[in-house]
Amino acid sequence: DVQLVESGGGSVQAGGSLRLSCVASLSTYDNRCMGWFRQAPGKEREGVAALFIGGGSTYYSDSVKGRFEVSQDSADGTVFLQMNNLKLEDTGTYTCAAGHVSPEPRTAGLLFHLLGSLAHWGQGTQVTVS
Numbered sequence: 001d002v003q004l005v006e007s008g009g010g011s012v013q014a015g016g017s018l019r020l021s022c023v024a025s026l027s028t029y030d031n032r033c034m035g036w037f038r039q040a041p042g043k044e045r046e047g048v049a050a051l052f053i054g055g056g057s058t059y060y061s062d063s064v065k066g067r068f069e070v071s072q073d074s075a076d077g078t079v080f081l082q083m084n085n086l087k088l089e090d091t092g093t094y095t096c097a098a099g100h101v102s103p104e105p106r107t108a109g110l111l112f113h114l115l116g117s118l119a120h121w122g123q124g125t126q127v128t129v130s
Helices: 108-118
Strands: 006-007 010-012 020-023 030-041 046-052 056-062 068-072 079-083 093-102 123-130
Touching: 006 093, 006 123, 020 030, 020 123, 030 068, 030 079, 030 108, 046 068, 046 079, 046 108, 056 068, 056 093, 056 108, 093 108
Parallel strands: 010 123
Antiparallel strands: 006 020, 020 079, 030 046, 030 093, 046 056, 068 079, 093 123
8 A cells, every 4th residue: 555654844934945745655666756736725736846756857836936846865765845935825735646657748737637636645734824
């Protein structure tokens, strides 16, 4: 059974920073994609950032590009989401997702659609920007 363990999140003032982390116990590293989705109250879930484990492509939503950075720890496969210059609209529940996606999509929108439809999910962590 696949498990995703998240940590990080919390409350921060606008302009501040937070870092989320996620580790997944997937059976194979082939085409493994991990990323973060978020959902604000009353809104649909949206993809935020994702990457392919092992040095593949990275993807960002337009709303976070230039402020958020997704990265990985090559030693154990932990994926991080560094969130800088946080805005009020970044508030929401952030959930880690992991799945096997092949081939690597050309666009972030397609990647988030594919990953969102087949991923395993973490329990979610709250990010509140005030």
